[in-house]
Amino acid sequence: MANKETSRSEKSQANVKKKTNNSKRNKKNKKDKNQPKYKKILKGTFLGILIAGLLCFVVGLGYIFAIIKSTDPLDVNAVLNLNEPSMLFDSEGNYIDNLPTEEERYKITLDEMSPYLKDAYVSIEDERFYNHSGIDIKRTIGSALSSAITYVTGKGNIQGGSTLTQQLIKNTLLTNDVKIERKVREIYLALSLERKLSKDQILEAYLNTIPLGGRVYGVEAAAKYYFDKSAKDLNLAESALIAGLTQAPTTYSPYYPDNVEDPTIYLDRTKTVLMKMLELGKISQEEYDEAYAFTDANSFAFSQTVTTYKINYEWFVYPAIDQVRKDLKETYKYTDEEVDRLFSTGGLKIYTTMDRAMQDSTQAVLDDRNSIKQLDIYANPEVTDDTGTLKLQAAASIIDYRTGEVKVLVGGRGDQPARSTNRAYDALRSIGSTTKPLTVYGPAIDTKTITAGTVLDDALLPESIKAKYPGWNPQNWDFKSSGYITARESLALSKNVPTIMIEDKLGVETGLSYAEKLGLIYGPDSKTLSVLSLGEFTGENSDGTYDGGNPFILASAFGTFGNNGVRVEPTLYTKVVDGNGKVLLEANPNKEQIFSPQTAYIMRDLLKGPLTFDGALAKLSNMPVIGKTGTTNSVTDFLFAGLTPYYSGAVWIGYDNREPMGGASYSSSAASLWGAMMAPIHANLEYKEFDGNPGGITTVSICKDSGKRATDLCARDPRGSRVYSEMFISGTEPSGVCDVHVTAKVNKNNNKLATENTPQNLIEERVFIKKNSSNKNTADAQYVLPTEKDDSKQQANDEEFKLSDLGIKVGSNADDAVSILQSKGVNVTIKNNSSKNRTIKSISSNKAKKGDTITIELEADTPGEPNDGDN
Known part of the structure; x- marks a missing residue:
């Protein structure tokens, strides 16, 4: 009974409690419903921000760890070994010179610096340097907040806040890119460096690497550049000025043009450094007052020195460096800044393809006045410009066209200032008729647009072409028209009109595609029939670019004919090895089949032709030579490009200012220079021929006036036999017989067609050629079948x-x-x-x-x- 009462009591209490709780819950719900809506919104927003912040923090932390994980381990030697020079070697492995760099730097110790320099830099750049462990938390947080705002809003600049240690890392191991990734790596590596080097070691390395204007790096170079003295001899004001440059070397430079006129900006900056040194107790009030007065009076004795470093064989070396730079960037995805650092401190060994004996021999030939004396418009002795450079210039390049290895690059004649224009490699000029085998005859035969035996009428430019190019009326260089002429003869005689006709038939786009594969450079204004046919480049295009060719490009392009139609990309080095002996680069030039072997074989035969005319002086006594001359319309450029069974080469002669050449101004002079250049190089080489018939070649006896198979009439032409043996890519040889040569009976006294009234004793049967053209000014006009009938009459007794x-x-x-x-x-x-x-x-x-x-x-x-x- 008692248990039942107890049970009922407990149930009663539970019900009361339940009702109480329900009452409270109802009151709370009622209260919640009565709360303003904006409070709910604020709570939700706060919660969302909190969650988003946590997510960003987690993601950001992961991002930072990912950057750190991908960062290469700290290389202390790369930080300290600032002057391990890179070296260049020739094709035989003999030393040429140290690699020139963009940095002028001298490595010295802290003891070899003015004590003011150390204090000036620490004061203005990193006042807590001796107290932090690589990063300054206070400055870093301020920088991070400012950078975050910039990153989100896109306004402002990502701020620095770097310590000297961080700056050292950036200057020696990283780039100047203003990116968060670089900043994270910089902080991580700075912390690592502080654990491995002492503060003075870090400061010394920093003071030897800091950029201080142009090519000037480090305080020793700066002391020489600005004051022509050593860093140890700098006074307090001079030390403060150099330290003040660091933030913006150009802005605060005393040599900046605006600052020369008004020195206020660099004087105020120097005073700021002095004031900071006084504030931090680095100098006394007396020292400050004296240096301040010195600065205020601008008593600095500036003595700007310009160091021009001329390297041995720079005509060859600088192009080789350019190629190595390009390949390092492509292979390792380096920036230019990273490559510069590697050149300066990596201890690279660059093995070039330069043949020293060939380079020396070629330079001597070009320097010899007698090689091109007849072209100089000036009286003896030779005239020089303001820099002492000879006005009449020449350039040359020689390549082993089977390997692509460049053996010679000579960019000019005589002594010239360092880094002068390399006329063989950098300069682009019109190439005249040297373009014809490359952009007209070679492509046209390769595409079977023509054959070597195709006959064209060398007369006036056809009306169909004139209609396409109104106002353009080119003529042959000698102002003579041959009449019927084969493609072979047209190339040998460098005829312009037939060449234009072939290029028009080939198509500009097709010719251009071959030209660009061969390395010639065309701007938007030069992709025309006239440029592709005659090599008269625009020079500077409407978009500001330059185009044309040079000996380097032409030597490579002509070598394609010797290598059975394969162009091997020219290379200026064989390998690059780093300071640890690791091979960074090994030359593996691209190869491309430009022409078929059959086309190349026929072109080698065609290119013998020019050497029987104006190119004859290029011949060698002990070796076969083929090639082509080139002259621009304005007589500003003479060229010859050709090859032997060993090498291809090209030469250029002219004035830098594009003056017309006087005297015996003929392209044969370029051929003569080419022969003089090649003679000593081939003097001791074993005689050999060009590669033989590759197969797929058919030889047929054809007529020079029809291009078809010859008949007995072709041999009876009054000029002598017109029959010769021509080679064709099999399948392109003519099947028909000559229908140009015909016979007709004429009055032998007036060459008119005989009639029934012509006296029998005056009638003679002769061989003529048929032509549609009525041009009477061609060389073959007198051999054309007459159309006028003889008007003689039989007389009554x-x-x-x-x-x-x-x-x-x-x-x-x-x-x-x-x-x-x-x-x-x-x-x-x-x-x-x-x-x-x-x-x-x-x-x-x-x-x-x-x-x-x-x-x-x-x-x-x-x-x-x-x-x-x-x-």
Whole structure:
């Protein structure tokens, strides 16, 4: 009973408690419902921000750890070994010179610096340097907040806040990119460096690496550049000025043009450094006052020194460095700044392809005035410009076209300032007719647009081409028209009009595609028929770019013909090794089949032609040579590009200011220079021929005037046989026979077509050529089939006639004249009939009729010639 009562009591209490709780819950819900909505929104927003912040923190932390994980381990040697020079070697492994760098730097110790320098830098750049462990928390947090705002808003700049240690890391191991990734790596590596080096070691390395204007790096170089003294001899004001440069070397430079006129900006900056040194107790009040007065009066004795470092064989070396730089960037994704650092401190060994003996020999030939003396428009002695450079210049390049290794690069004649324009490699000029094998004949034969035996009419430019290019009316260089001419002869004689006709048929786009594969450079204004046909480049294009070619480009391009149509990308080095002996780069030049082996074989044969004309002086006594001359219309550039079975090469002659050349201004002079350059190089080489027939070549006897298979009429041409043997890519040889040569009967006295009225004794059968052109100014015009008929008439026996119509005139044969006149019933009297010379000297009348008498006088015998009966 008691248990039941107890149970009911407990249930009653529970019900009361439940009702109480429900009452409270209802009151709370009622209270919540009565709360303003904005409080709920604020609570939700705060919670969202908190969660987003936590997420950002986690993501940011992960991002930072990922950057640290991807950072290369600290290389202390890379920080300290600032002057391990990179070296260059020739093709035989012989030392050339140390690699020139963009930095002028001298490594010295803290003891070799003015004590003011150390204090000035610590004061203005990192006043807590000796107290932090690599980063200054106070400055870093301020920088981070400012940078975060910039990153989010896109406004302002990412701030620095770097310690000296961080700056040292940036200057030696990282780049100047203003990115969060770089900043994280910088902090991480700075902390690591502080654990491995003492403060003074870090400060010394920093003071040897800091950029202080242009090529000036480190305080020793700065002391020499600004004051022409050593860093240890700097006074307090000078030390403060150099320390003040660090923040913005150009802005605070005393040599900046604006600052030369108004020095306020660098003087105020120097005073700021002095004030900070005083504030931190680095100098006394007396020292401060003296240095301040010195600065205020601008008593600095500036003595700007410019160091121009001229390296051995710089014509070759600088292009080699450019190629190594390009390949390092492509292979390792380096920036230019990282490559510069590697060049300066990496201890690289760069093995170039330069053949020292060939380079020296070529330079000597170009330097020799006699090589190009006849071209100089100036009187002897040679004229120089303001820098002492010879005005008449020349450049050359020689390449082993099978390997692509460049053996010679000579960018100019005579002594020249360091880093002068390299006319063989950097300069771009018009290349004249040296373009024709590369952009016209080679591509046209390769695409089977023409053959070497294709015949063109070298006359006026066809109207169809004139219509495409109004106002353009090019002519041949000698202003002569050959008439019918084969592609082979056209190239040999460097004819312009037939060349343009071929390029027009080939198509500008096709010609351009071959040209660019061969390395020629075309701007937007030069992709035209005239440039591709004749090599007259625009120079500077409308977009500010330059185009054309140079000896380096031409030597490589012409070498393609010698290498069976394969162009091997020219290379200037064989390998690059770092300071630890690791091979960083090994040359593996790209190879591309530009022309078929058959085209290359035919082009090698065609390129013999120019050496029988204006290119003859390029011939060598002991080696086959092929090539092509080039001259620009304005006579500002003479070129020759050619090859032997060993090397391809090209030369250029001209003035830097593009003055026309005088004297014996012929492209043959460039051929002569090429021959003089190549002669000593081949003097001791074994004789050999170019590669032989690759197969796929068919040889056919064709006619020079039709390009078709020859007939007996082609051999009977009045100019002599027009039959020759031509080579074709198999399948392109002609199948038809010549239909240009024909025979016709004419009056032999007037070359008009004979008619039924033409006297039989004057009718003669001759061989002619048929042409559609009516141009009378071509060399073959006199051999064209006449269209005019002979108007001579058979005379009645009693009708008066002209003797000249019958071919009887002074200078003709008297015996023939007697026979004709007697057949007409005319009596003939011969004066001096005993003369052995039967040539008519005079005739009594040019008219006669049956029954008349004509007196003919003969020429007297020449002295010493026996007359009939003189025995």
